[in-house]
Amino acid sequence: MNKLDPNVTRTDYSPIQWAGAACDALMAAYRPERLPPENRWHYHQGVFLYGMLQVWRQTGEEIYLTYPKEYVDRLIDEEGNFYFARDELDAIMPGLLLFTLDERYGEARYRIAADKLRQLFTTLNRTSEGGIWHKDKYPYQMWLDGLYMGGVFALKYAAQYGDDTLIDLTLHQEKLMRKYMKDERSGLLYHAWDEKRSFPWADPVTGCSPEFWSRSLGWYGMALADFLDLVPASHPGRAELEAALSSFVSAITRYQDRESGLWFQVVDKGQLPDNWLETSGTSLFVYTIAKAIKHGCAGREQLQSAWTGYEGLLNRLRFNDQGHVIIPDICIGTSAGDYANYVTRPVQDNDLHGVGAFILACTEMESLDRP
Numbered sequence: 001m002n003k004l005d006p007n008v009t010r011t012d013y014s015p016i017q018w019a020g021a022a023c024d025a026l027m028a029a030y031r032p033e034r035l036p037p038e039n040r041w042h043y044h045q046g047v048f049l050y051g052m053l054q055v056w057r058q059t060g061e062e063i064y065l066t067y068p069k070e071y072v073d074r075l076i077d078e079e080g081n082f083y084f085a086r087d088e089l090d091a092i093m094p095g096l097l098l099f100t101l102d103e104r105y106g107e108a109r110y111r112i113a114a115d116k117l118r119q120l121f122t123t124l125n126r127t128s129e130g131g132i133w134h135k136d137k138y139p140y141q142m143w144l145d146g147l148y149m150g151g152v153f154a155l156k157y158a159a160q161y162g163d164d165t166l167i168d169l170t171l172h173q174e175k176l177m178r179k180y181m182k183d184e185r186s187g188l189l190y191h192a193w194d195e196k197r198s199f200p201w202a203d204p205v206t207g208c209s210p211e212f213w214s215r216s217l218g219w220y221g222m223a224l225a226d227f228l229d230l231v232p233a234s235h236p237g238r239a240e241l242e243a244a245l246s247s248f249v250s251a252i253t254r255y256q257d258r259e260s261g262l263w264f265q266v267v268d269k270g271q272l273p274d275n276w277l278e279t280s281g282t283s284l285f286v287y288t289i290a291k292a293i294k295h296g297c298a299g300r301e302q303l304q305s306a307w308t309g310y311e312g313l314l315n316r317l318r319f320n321d322q323g324h325v326i327i328p329d330i331c332i333g334t335s336a337g338d339y340a341n342y343v344t345r346p347v348q349d350n351d352l353h354g355v356g357a358f359i360l361a362c363t364e365m366e367s368l369d370r371p
Contacts (some may be wrong), residue, residue: 080112187251218284261312
């Protein structure tokens with residue numbers, strides 16, 4: 001593990017060095033099975049460890065492969081048995097780790113476990129138009145988060161194991177989100193949509209939750225960007241996906257705080273005194289913009305936005321007494337709700353949401369040209 005010197009100008013280190021330092025900080029604090037919530041198959045660990053695998057791909061340092069493997073191997077036995085929630089999209093996201101492990105090690109358990117997660121797409125409840133419920137405890141609801149939690153796995157499964165039915169299923173989920181959750185005035189999407197309009201936050205006409213929450217928008221944008229890595233160029237839905245990503249990036253860059261480079265917890269209400277700048281959503285936006293540029297879905301103005309956001313994140317970092325990186329101002333897990341729901345949520349240093357998002361942002365910024 002390599003520690004960075006807190007007294008060195010932060011931009012003197014490369015993005016991949018910062019990504020490695022963020023990985024190292026959590027590895028120093030936790031054994032893989034102790035990552036919170038400990039001993040659980042959970043997307044908190046999933047996003048952090050998936051980011052770590054991208055660091056391994058770029059650096060070749062084996063620790064960034066073996067640490068995620070140890071997490072998975074503690075939870076999945078040699079026959080591919082493991083405990084996971086069977087009524088939610090969130091449980092699918094850590095399955096992204098399985099594709100790399102299957103490729104690298106070829107142990108049967110990884111494919112068996114991936115097949116079990118794939119079957120959730122046939123059993124999860126759906127809206128009248130085939131939109132997958134985010135969780136059973138939120139009936140008839142689609143959340144932006146779910147597009148990343150399930151969609152990227154579905155497309156990677158299709159690419160690696162040849163199940164092309166998952167491509168159309170995944171693109172249908174994204175279309176439904178734009179149909180029901182996109183605000184045409186701002187270009188942003190609401191966090192959640194309730195087909196039955198039964199939850200307290202649901203607008204009686206549109207069914208949407210009332211606010212644009214940064215991290216949910218970040219999950220959505222990151223899903224769009226990753227989809228373009230996986231949807232074949234010949235697929236009839238690809239052009240629509242590219243247009244959706246281009247439109248999304250144009251929308252979010254309008255709401256970036258120019259002074260800090262970050263985005264607010266409630267994206268479009270930065271002028272309100274109780275709103276605050278949040279790092280996990282910012283990291284996901286930086287990732288999305290960087291990858292959109294690489295896919296040709298964003299231009300020079302957005303390139304500046306990505307670098308401004310990235311450097312804004314570096315300016316927020318701290319170091320602890322052991323010299324490990326601390327990523328602050330990370331909103332903990334959050335359900336859909338009203339404005340007060342979001343701005344009163346607790347923040348936590350080095351919460352896995354934010355560390356994983358920061359690592360992923362850094363891995364994309366590593367190869368992005370400066371403006």
